[in-house]
Amino acid sequence: MPIIRSTLDADLQYLTQKIAQEVDKELMSPAGGFVVEQLMELAGLSVAQSVAKEYPLTKYGQVLVCCGPGNNGGDGLVAARHLWHFGYKPSIYYPKHSKKELFQNLVTQCNNLHIPFVDILAVKSGDYSLIVDAIFGFSFSGAVREPFGEIMKILAESKVPIAAVDIPSGWDVEQGDVHHTDIRPEMLISLTAPKLAAKHFRGKFHYLGGRFVSSDFAHKFGLELPAYPGTDQCVRLP
Amino acid sequence: MPIIRSTLDADLQYLTQKIAQEVDKELMSPAGGFVVEQLMELAGLSVAQSVAKEYPLTKYGQVLVCCGPGNNGGDGLVAARHLWHFGYKPSIYYPKHSKKELFQNLVTQCNNLHIPFVDILAVKSGDYSLIVDAIFGFSFSGAVREPFGEIMKILAESKVPIAAVDIPSGWDVEQGDVHHTDIRPEMLISLTAPKLAAKHFRGKFHYLGGRFVSSDFAHKFGLELPAYPGTDQCVRLP
Numbered sequence: 001m002p003i004i005r006s007t008l009d010a011d012l013q014y015l016t017q018k019i020a021q022e023v024d025k026e027l028m029s030p031a032g033g034f035v036v037e038q039l040m041e042l043a044g045l046s047v048a049q050s051v052a053k054e055y056p057l058t059k060y061g062q063v064l065v066c067c068g069p070g071n072n073g074g075d076g077l078v079a080a081r082h083l084w085h086f087g088y089k090p091s092i093y094y095p096k097h098s099k100k101e102l103f104q105n106l107v108t109q110c111n112n113l114h115i116p117f118v119d120i121l122a123v124k125s126g127d128y129s130l131i132v133d134a135i136f137g138f139s140f141s142g143a144v145r146e147p148f149g150e151i152m153k154i155l156a157e158s159k160v161p162i163a164a165v166d167i168p169s170g171w172d173v174e175q176g177d178v179h180h181t182d183i184r185p186e187m188l189i190s191l192t193a194p195k196l197a198a199k200h201f202r203g204k205f206h207y208l209g210g211r212f213v214s215s216d217f218a219h220k221f222g223l224e225l226p227a228y229p230g231t232d233q234c235v236r237l238p
Numbered sequence: 239m240p241i242i243r244s245t246l247d248a249d250l251q252y253l254t255q256k257i258a259q260e261v262d263k264e265l266m267s268p269a270g271g272f273v274v275e276q277l278m279e280l281a282g283l284s285v286a287q288s289v290a291k292e293y294p295l296t297k298y299g300q301v302l303v304c305c306g307p308g309n310n311g312g313d314g315l316v317a318a319r320h321l322w323h324f325g326y327k328p329s330i331y332y333p334k335h336s337k338k339e340l341f342q343n344l345v346t347q348c349n350n351l352h353i354p355f356v357d358i359l360a361v362k363s364g365d366y367s368l369i370v371d372a373i374f375g376f377s378f379s380g381a382v383r384e385p386f387g388e389i390m391k392i393l394a395e396s397k398v399p400i401a402a403v404d405i406p407s408g409w410d411v412e413q414g415d416v417h418h419t420d421i422r423p424e425m426l427i428s429l430t431a432p433k434l435a436a437k438h439f440r441g442k443f444h445y446l447g448g449r450f451v452s453s454d455f456a457h458k459f460g461l462e463l464p465a466y467p468g469t470d471q472c473v474r475l476p
Contacts, residue, residue, distance in 0.1 A: 033344070216352075231290045
């Protein structure tokens with residue numbers, strides 16, 4: 001198992017944007033041996049499991065999953081599929097479909113489950129009990145193009161809890177909400193390791209997902225990861 | 239969720255070899271939208287979770303995972319990795335390394351965790367508390383080449399429990415142990431849906447893994463799958 005710490009007590013395990021990108025690149029290098037489909041599957045599964053731990057199906061069945069154009073959106077598409085298998089009724093807002101086969105496949109998998117892809121009007125009029133924010137992740141650089149500005153405004157004004165995937169959308173990966181998105185997720189699911197922005201998270205539930213890091217890899221990048229319980233793909237952070 | 243039955247009471251959900259191959263092919267067709275890395279990840283994870291449910295770490299930490307040359311072996315490599323993350327100390331017997339990138343990547347991932355790849359001498363002298371049999375799966379056609387005959391003989395004489403992935407190795411996919419392997423697993427983890435050979439399984443624990451089947455897909459192939467509990471990737475069958 002990776003290096004185990006009972007508490008997140010040091011700074012070095014909060015990743016900068018640059019280190020987060022290096023970590024991701026190395027995992028998928030020949031030395032890391034992973035393909036993106038594998039890591040995205042485990043990441044999306046850990047998001048769905050984290051959500052299920054705190055937002056029970058009976059009360060939070062109607063989930064809106066908001067997916068951006070990149071890998072954060074891909075994690076969202078995978079999470080939506082697993083949430084469906086867990087018995088939730090997800091809907092997906094995914095306004096910019098990527099042309100990459102990876103994403104087209106993830107859409108096909110959701111279509112085969114009849115998970116509805118909804119437009120912004122349906123989002124506005126919909127009755128959701130929970131929103132998963134998978135719009136932007138650790139590659140976000142500060143430029144928001146429409147229609148993502150509009151959906152981020154809806155998230156900022158949301159009356160229902162938001163579970164953010166890796167980074168609350170629009171937040172600076174290191175400095176938090178310096179662009180004033182006013183998105184305040186109740187849950188944050190950090191993937192692989194928390195990014196610096198997580199230090200500014202004030203919601204109720206901080207989870208970590210992505211149970212695929214080797215000890216050598218953790219050492220190399222100075223990651224101090226907590227132990228995951230049992231066979232869970234996610235762990236709640238203190 | 240797929241069609242739910244409280245008991246496995248009909249025959250049609252036990253797949254013939256031909257239907258099992260068609261199911262696999264269709265999942266990975268453009269209409270199914272999955273790639274092999276994704277399905278193998280979920281299959282291997284479900285194997286590791288099933289094992290962890292019945293063979294606790296404290297008593298069964300030393301696991302030997304025997305991997306064949308094809309996809310059943312790939313499921314075994316993924317399961318070994320997840321078992322390591324769960325805290326087990328797996329060793330892997332994988333005498334015929336595939337040259338395909340898929341398998342080379344899975345080996346790299348295990349090497350990065352320092353999971354030992356052992357030879358037949360180490361297998362014979364090793365002190366294992368559990369064996370995972372991932373040698374042959376539903377593509378098996380009756381011809382066993384060395385060194386797999388030797389390892390199958392070791393499995394037949396094993397004093398420790400065996401958990402078989404999808405099909406006990408060397409069994410006919412439909413008729414069971416008609417080739418007299420004498421391999422008698424205590425656990426069988428059927429993947430996607432049980433094959434006909436599972437009707438001849440007399441061990442203690444029959445699990446199902448592979449929580450990725452849509453209702454439409456289940457209907458098309460006449461699969462009657464039980465409900466998976468909570469967020470588990472496996473379910474115990476009656």
